[in-house]
Amino acid sequence: MENVITKPTALSLKILSEYISEGDIVIDATAGNGRDTLALAKMTGSSGKIYAFDIQESAIKKTRTLLEKEGVLTRCELIQGSHLHIKELIPASVEGKVAAVVFNLGYLPGGEKEITTEAETTVPAVAKALDLIRPGGIIAVTMYSGHPKGAEEKTALLRFAAQLPQREYHAAHISYINQHNRPPELLLITKKITDFSV
Numbered sequence: 001m002e003n004v005i006t007k008p009t010a011l012s013l014k015i016l017s018e019y020i021s022e023g024d025i026v027i028d029a030t031a032g033n034g035r036d037t038l039a040l041a042k043m044t045g046s047s048g049k050i051y052a053f054d055i056q057e058s059a060i061k062k063t064r065t066l067l068e069k070e071g072v073l074t075r076c077e078l079i080q081g082s083h084l085h086i087k088e089l090i091p092a093s094v095e096g097k098v099a100a101v102v103f104n105l106g107y108l109p110g111g112e113k114e115i116t117t118e119a120e121t122t123v124p125a126v127a128k129a130l131d132l133i134r135p136g137g138i139i140a141v142t143m144y145s146g147h148p149k150g151a152e153e154k155t156a157l158l159r160f161a162a163q164l165p166q167r168e169y170h171a172a173h174i175s176y177i178n179q180h181n182r183p184p185e186l187l188l189i190t191k192k193i194t195d196f197s198v
Contacts, residue, residue: 009184020099025049025099026040026050026098027051030053034052038066038067042072051077053082054079083103083121095132096132098134100133101132105117105142136193139188142185143187168194169191172187174187
């Protein structure tokens with residue numbers, strides 16, 4: 001039997017698979033080397049659509065190469081730009097229709113560690129993502145606190161999530177309490193399916 005509790009990145013994808021179906025629209029806010037983008041593209045199938053962001057040209061190139069090799073590039077739109085502009089760089093018609101928005105924070109694996117995500121842009125990006133997801137949709141954020149910028153980012157994100165109105169959202173924080181060296185942690189935010197007219 002496969003372990004239910006696994007590495008944070010794998011656990012994030014496992015949880016996301018419960019929220020994503022064939023034909024869905026999904027956003028990968030941090031494409032990186034393209035592994036999450038590929039996994040998401042497989043979840044949404046040939047009729048789905050993935051918007052993948054990264055500020056680094058090298059990340060976009062790596063992601064494109066991987067997606068092309070796996071035969072899923074046509075269902076993905078790669079955007080070289082900051083996730084801070086997540087709402088402005090995708091069609092307005094998808095607002096409120098996105099099944100999931102995924103953030104895998106930190107720096108590009110194998111890239112320059114000086115180039116990393118930061119609270120100043122990530123928190124506003126997550127706030128904008130709340131407008132993009134549909135009722136029942138999810139935002140999944142993998143946070144890395146093993147470096148100073150990452151620690152600041154995690155603190156700011158948890159503070160932001162804790163203040164979300166409980167009538168509209170569920171927010172959960174998953175921390176691996178028996179693992180050493182500050183392993184990645186997950187922040188999950190779901191938009192409730194609620195009829196406010198009642």
